[in-house]
Amino acid sequence: MIAMRGEIGYRRRMAFLVEPGVPRVVVATMLGRLPMGMTSLTLILLVRSGGDSYVDAGLVTAAFTVGIALLQPLAAIAVDRYGASPVLCVLGVALPVTMILLLLSVNLHAPLVLTLLAAVVAAGTLPPLGPCMRALWRQVVKGPALDRAYAFEATAQQGPVIAGPFLVTALVYCTSAGVALIIAAFAGTMGAILFAKAPIVAAVARTRSRAADIVVTEHVRLLAQPGLQTILTTSALMAMSAGAITLSVPAFAEGHGSAASAGLILGSFAAGSIFGGMALTFVRLRADTPFAYTAALAVSAGTAVLLVVVNTIPWMMVVAWAVGLPTAPSAAISFALLNRHSPAHRITTAFGFFNSAITGGTAAGSALCGALLQSFGSAWGFMFAVGLGGLSALVCILRYRSLQPRKIC
Structure with a gap:
């Protein structure tokens, strides 16, 4: 009886997860975040597979990280100004393109400066699904449930971080690091578009800047x-x-x-x-x-x-x-x-x-x-x-x- 009451209580506390439209955006966010968990390891393996040094691999990975730190706020600003749907769709389409350019620059042994620039640009096209999801929680969940939603969000974001390296290892073992990079990019694209086209996202009112x-x-x-x-x-x-x-x-x-x-x-x-x-x-x-x-x-x-x-x-x-x-x-x-x-x-x-x-x-x-x-x-x-x-x-x-x-x- 005590266990049953505990189970019912937990279901009530997590009821926000079964609100109309919420499961779709949660799945979309998990899928769209896979590039964040896959790309760093993939870039190291990709650069090393071409015969380049660990120094070069570290520089490319660092450039990708710097690109995220510098350019992701700009994407979030664009979401507040123009809405999540158009921004996520544009970035979702651009992500595979920039990742392919990055792949080509590594495989064709382009000058390191060009490869670093390609890594920064690719990072800039990562859809800002984390900020979008947290902003959406504020709109669709009210009262004490919002804190529980943020607790779930903080826990769920660990999933792609944990799963990413395992997926990269399996893909590299079966195919190559280049294929892993492209699959990561298209996972990001699918997650971004699935999120952008969700009815719950379109229904949330957006306040434009003045x-x-x-x-x-x-x-x-x-x-x-x-x-x-x-x-x-x-x-x-x-x-x-x-x-x-x-x-x-x-x-x-x-x-x-x-x-x-x-x-x-x-x-x-x-x-x-x-x-x-x-x-x-x-x-x-x-x-x-x-x-x-x-x-x-x-x-x-x-x-x-x-x-x-x-x-x-x-x-x-x-x-x-x-x-x-x-x-x-x-x-x-x-x-x-x-x-x-x-x-x-x-x-x-x-x-x-x-x-x-x-x-x-x-x-x-x-x-x-x-x-x-x-x-x-x-x-x-x-x-x-x-x-x-x-x-x-x-x-x-x-x-x-x-x-x-x-x-x-």
Whole structure:
């Protein structure tokens, strides 16, 4: 009886997933995000298969990441100005074209500068499905269910990240890295168009910006919101910490004689994040979201300390699961806070800036951690991650008042 009541209660809490039109856009978002989980590994394998060095592979992958960080906010701005449907359709059509150009530049051994430019352009055509989905949740889900929707969103976004490398491995084993890149591109296209043409997307009212000559001013005002600045700063620092952990884990595994176990450790980290995100759907955060966010960041930094002291691979898998627990919850709470500190007509833009902060932070954390790993080993990489996590929590504490509810213009 208790189990049945719990099941019924959970179904009620997740009822927003079966609202008319919602399953379609959720599936579309998962499909359209596959390029984000597949492209980095595919580019490394593609460049290496052509005989080029790991340095070149790293530069191409970095260029793709920089393109996401710099150009995704522009796509999100376009969504707020022109609507999701036209922007996603245009980018969905452009994505396979730019990916094919990138593939040709690598296979034909074009000058490295041209290949890097092709990688940046290809990244710029990735449809901003994450910001679009989070903005849509705000429109179709009301009340306490919105926080649960953001918790689901933070958990669901882990799916393509986990599935992507497995798909790349299978495709490369059966075909080639080039085929994997093209399949990733068309997955993004199908997801974008499926989302853009969904009736629920067309039915959601869109507020246009007032005039073209004040668009820049509005974006400056958006970034000047104290709460938004705090969220973007703390999220970027946590992304740097996650990037450092992601790079330190393979170094730890290799140093303990089992490089292949790095995948198991990172998989355990992702599993903990998913579990934490689903657990958050049982919590109501309407009144105490700033406190919950601060607590989540502090717990993330605190649990990461365990990474420094663990010295065996089995225990590292256990600790990685524990470290992953607050990851999705902190992301979900940041979504809720971002929603409350952004005007309705700029919500997609705000989430675009958020994605840029996450992407740029992850890349910066990996780059800075690489130097530490090369000179001092994995323990220093983990300590670097702990320091970044602690700094994020400290910033949140010092700027706590900025996260309190206020009138947003």
